[in-house]
Amino acid sequence: MIQQTTIYLAQRHRGFHLITREILHELGELPATGILHLMIQHTSAALTLNENADPDVRRDLENFINKLIPENHPVYTHILEGSDDMPAHIKSSLFGASVTIPISNHQLNLGTWQGIYLCEFRSHAGNRQLVATIYS
């Protein structure tokens, strides 16, 4: 059985955001066993799994990634949409547009410390749209 739904995330500031609760709220009751696939329909943002506890992890991720993939790098030619745009495309492909998570006993079977992150790479992005597909 397949269920598919679109999820709209309100605008967030640039950085890594824990969205597990919001996703669960949008999905409603989960099947006993299955898989959840989430894909973000944008090329300057990403989805990933990482630590759900200490917010320092999310801040350090943001600060380190901005050093690793900086704005205004001399090789960039795609600069018309702002200095944060080309780095956002690179980060989007390295973090990835989708996550796939097992469902067991009607719950996302994440590890104790795992949560779903929205990775917002634009400085002034709008709302973000996800497609959720559940197989059961």
Added chain:
Amino acid sequence: MIQQTTIYLAQRHRGFHLITREILHELGELPATGILHLMIQHTSAALTLNENADPDVRRDLENFINKLIPENHPVYTHILEGSDDMPAHIKSSLFGASVTIPISNHQLNLGTWQGIYLCEFRSHAGNRQLVATIYS
């Protein structure tokens, strides 16, 4: 229902290549609702989703990634297959060998600006082989 097919991509030069149309042509008619999983059967190439419009994005990606993960780094010992080989392995794992895309209304439910990229990391690669699996 599961459909599985092998897709052969002709040799391309090193860089990022938009292959959405070619993939859709190979897949033929899509089911009403489901998931497409594509995996590349190589360890010196990758698949990713990124911007389908401005080719500058693909060129900047190639140029930046070559700076980030350079050839001839002093830590490399796996050098017998050429100076582009070990960087290709690293890039392959960071970009990822597969993409998973929702299917809705008989179409890939990508965002407006999203396309499928073949990431070719070898300077003189041959053809590339993908396995496509559709769940519906």
Added chain:
Amino acid sequence: MIQQTTIYLAQRHRGFHLITREILHELGELPATGILHLMIQHTSAALTLNENADPDVRRDLENFINKLIPENHPVYTHILEGSDDMPAHIKSSLFGASVTIPISNHQLNLGTWQGIYLCEFRSHAGNRQLVATIYS
């Protein structure tokens, strides 16, 4: 049809480890056609596909990634769990917590040179837990 099982991997040293045989042993007989999804339930380790032959690739990956995402970077504030912890979180999201592999003719349909890697990013981690889900 969905089958789901938990796989426990014994403690390994920091680095990249080929685990294809161990995963196949744990899974037992595979269906004729389908998909295997493997997710690691940790945020300081990852799963990826890469070369299954020369162990130099795994050593070079470890050495290069440690240079690219170093310990003790000045931006890190999440440092209470050791100098290897924050780099491990960053690497985990860049490599990714899961892999999805097609199953064909009762076998994982990997390329000739592809194997499944456990990426262990902590210097003194314990056992690692995976969830395997097979669709057929």
